[in-house]
Amino acid sequence: MNLVTVSGPPSSGKTAVILKTIDSFQKRGLEVGVVKFDCLYTDDDILYEKAGVKVKKGLSGSLCPDHYFVSNIEEVTQWGIKEGLDILITESAGLCNRCSPYVKSVTAVCVIDNLSGINTPKKIGPMLKSADIVIITKGDIVSQAEREVFASRVNTVNPGASIMHVNGLTGQGAYELSTLLYDEKIEVKTLVGEKLRFSMPSALCSYCLGETRIGESYQMGNVRKIDMEDKKGKK
Amino acid sequence: MITTRDIQQKTIADLFEQYPFLPGFFEENTLEVDGQINEKLDDFLNILDDEEEKENRAMDKSQVMESMAEYITQMLAFLGEDEDEGVNSITLLPGTNKSGEKEQFDELTINKSEIVCIVGPTGSGKSRLLADIEWVAQNDTPTSRTILVNGEKGDKKWRVTSGHKLVAQLSQNMNFVMDLSVYEFIELHAQSRLVEDVEGVINKIFEQANNLAGEKFSLDTPITSLSGGQSRALMIADTAILSKSPIILIDEIENAGIDRKKALELLVGEEKIVLMATHDPILALMGDRRIVIKNGGIHKVIDTSGDEQNLLSELERMDNVIQNMRTRLRHGEIIRQEDIGF
Ligand SMILES: Nc1nc2c(ncn2[C@@H]2O[C@H](COP(=O)(O)OP(=O)(O)OP(=O)(O)O)[C@@H](O)[C@H]2O)c(=O)[nH]1
Ligand SMILES: Nc1ncnc2c1ncn2[C@@H]1O[C@H](COP(=O)(O)OP(=O)(O)OP(=O)(O)O)[C@@H](O)[C@H]1O
Ligand SMILES: [Mg+2]
Numbered sequence A: 001m002n003l004v005t006v007s008g009p010p011s012s013g014k015t016a017v018i019l020k021t022i023d024s025f026q027k028r029g030l031e032v033g034v035v036k037f038d039c040l041y042t043d044d045d046i047l048y049e050k051a052g053v054k055v056k057k058g059l060s061g062s063l064c065p066d067h068y069f070v071s072n073i074e075e076v077t078q079w080g081i082k083e084g085l086d087i088l089i090t091e092s093a094g095l096c097n098r099c100s101p102y103v104k105s106v107t108a109v110c111v112i113d114n115l116s117g118i119n120t121p122k123k124i125g126p127m128l129k130s131a132d133i134v135i136i137t138k139g140d141i142v143s144q145a146e147r148e149v150f151a152s153r154v155n156t157v158n159p160g161a162s163i164m165h166v167n168g169l170t171g172q173g174a175y176e177l178s179t180l181l182y183d184e185k186i187e188v189k190t191l192v193g194e195k196l197r198f199s200m201p202s203a204l205c206s207y208c209l210g211e212t213r214i215g216e217s218y219q220m221g222n223v224r225k226i227d228m229e230d231k232k233g234k235k
Numbered sequence B: 001m002i003t004t005r006d007i008q009q010k011t012i013a014d015l016f017e018q019y020p021f022l023p024g025f026f027e028e029n030t031l032e033v034d035g036q037i038n039e040k041l042d043d044f045l046n047i048l049d050d051e052e053e054k055e056n057r058a059m060d061k062s063q064v065m066e067s068m069a070e071y072i073t074q075m076l077a078f079l080g081e082d083e084d085e086g087v088n089s090i091t092l093l094p095g096t097n098k099s100g101e102k103e104q105f106d107e108l109t110i111n112k113s114e115i116v117c118i119v120g121p122t123g124s125g126k127s128r129l130l131a132d133i134e135w136v137a138q139n140d141t142p143t144s145r146t147i148l149v150n151g152e153k154g155d156k157k158w159r160v161t162s163g164h165k166l167v168a169q170l171s172q173n174m175n176f177v178m179d180l181s182v183y184e185f186i187e188l189h190a191q192s193r194l195v196e197d198v199e200g201v202i203n204k205i206f207e208q209a210n211n212l213a214g215e216k217f218s219l220d221t222p223i224t225s226l227s228g229g230q231s232r233a234l235m236i237a238d239t240a241i242l243s244k245s246p247i248i249l250i251d252e253i254e255n256a257g258i259d260r261k262k263a264l265e266l267l268v269g270e271e272k273i274v275l276m277a278t279h280d281p282i283l284a285l286m287g288d289r290r291i292v293i294k295n296g297g298i299h300k301v302i303d304t305s306g307d308e309q310n311l312l313s314e315l316e317r318m319d320n321v322i323q324n325m326r327t328r329l330r331h332g333e334i335i336r337q338e339d340i341g342f
């Protein structure tokens, strides 16, 4: 089985791109499965079901979805193998710009859209910077110049990545993407012992533990304070 | 190729001088240099090895250094390309249609400054043909077509690197989404392309765009408040002059507020290969040739004949009549028999 992790900001077009790519896989007779990780709510599983692929969903609720992802990825992998999949795709909403679900040996795809603004590449951390493939969507509604500027900004923060434009509505580019995602020579059996591409912070403060009151005396653990001083010596 | 070893012992000031595009890398990766310009890169990046900084920034030193080396390598390659590495032609070799039958042509070469139209019913495979070209298909797409660049097997670099897209696209539903003036917009694009004479390029694009647009606009107009025709004019002028992609794919150009003939002349004048999917007879006849797609395959390639070209001016006259009537209607005038003029 091949394994692919797809991540990206909310509504960037992950599901749309995955669905179009699944189309191409199915035409080649490959058995595909998808696991959707989200925080509070998702309808994506219904869309995947309609496309005729095996689906699981996991909601992290009170946890950072990426932490939740790593805690469950091995179980999910075993599920995919048991189901006899040729390729298992995980979709996670990159709700936490600091974390990323990428595992070193697993193809990592980041989906990001042209409408999110040219400063977005700068703001997204390892989810964009350590991806193998960056998919840029929604190019159909912006100008060529904006597409070029956006792609060049993405390239500046992740020069090693393959950057592709895919249209989530028409599927333009999805066939091509599918050729980069599946390699019949690869056989994932387990992820036990594999490593994350980038460590996730363990921010644990009293609010993580259910505290609701405001004020310094209620704050414990990993507490960080905003710098209220005027910076001197800097413009 | 630049490796981390080539850069780590140099000072940031030296690196900036040697690679003028490098400040952009620092900026996008939120590395603030401030007073540390004379430090060695290796020392400067030590801040990233500090546990807290590493957690805050989600970057580590070796990764940033490798990324920087890769970036410099790419930019040098990008800047170093000279004209003879440009794309002079693309050649299509036949594949199969949806029924698996061989396509109806032997070899089709399109040279720069040529306009080729693509016609065919919905679902016939027009978009697939354009996608094959963009992907420099090598018998590895559903059509089994092969695309040659300058008569040779295409380089796979065209597929996935940001500075080397073979194809630029212009379509009907494209809008500007950035909150910038015309001037700032072109400037931003020019900077991302590392253009030297930014001011000159801005003026050239601005002039050409106004030459195409029915109604004039100024350099300080916000791009989001341009009319449909003005937006299209600016997009076409900008793509013609600033986009590095040698091939322009056009998905229709609506006939409002823009001189379509001049727009195509501009693209061709900038030595682009123009491919245009259209249902509009005027646009279709403006092409040198047209490819007819049927059932997923290229069914025919038709040269625009002299007779058709003569028809074109007739069609344009009819079109003008309708445009005029539209204007008169807008101004509350009454339309009469003589307005039709034939
Ligand atoms: N115009 C346009 N719309 C797109 C494109 N790709 C996706 N969309 C639309 O963008 C919206 C969000 O797409 P989704 O695929 O649901 O995004 P997502 O990243 O899966 O979203 P979450 O899973 O909720 O984080 C949908 O309405 C899509 O139809 C594209 O290339 N062009
Ligand atoms: N030669 C071919 N072999 C197999 N499949 C093909 C071939 N050509 C096209 N197709 C498939 O047929 C479908 C329709 O093609 P496409 O989207 O390119 O049509 P179109 O002419 O652009 O339609 P529209 O006018 O609606 O935009 C696509 O799924 C495409 O991949
Ligand atoms: Mg989704």
Ligand SMILES: [Mg+2]
Pocket: B126, B127, B128
């Ligand atoms: Mg189409």
Ligand SMILES: [Zn+2]
Pocket: A064, A065, A066, A067, A096, A098, A099, A200
């Ligand atoms: Zn997190």
Ligand SMILES: [Zn+2]
Pocket: A203, A204, A205, A206, A207, A208, A209
């Ligand atoms: Zn907390």
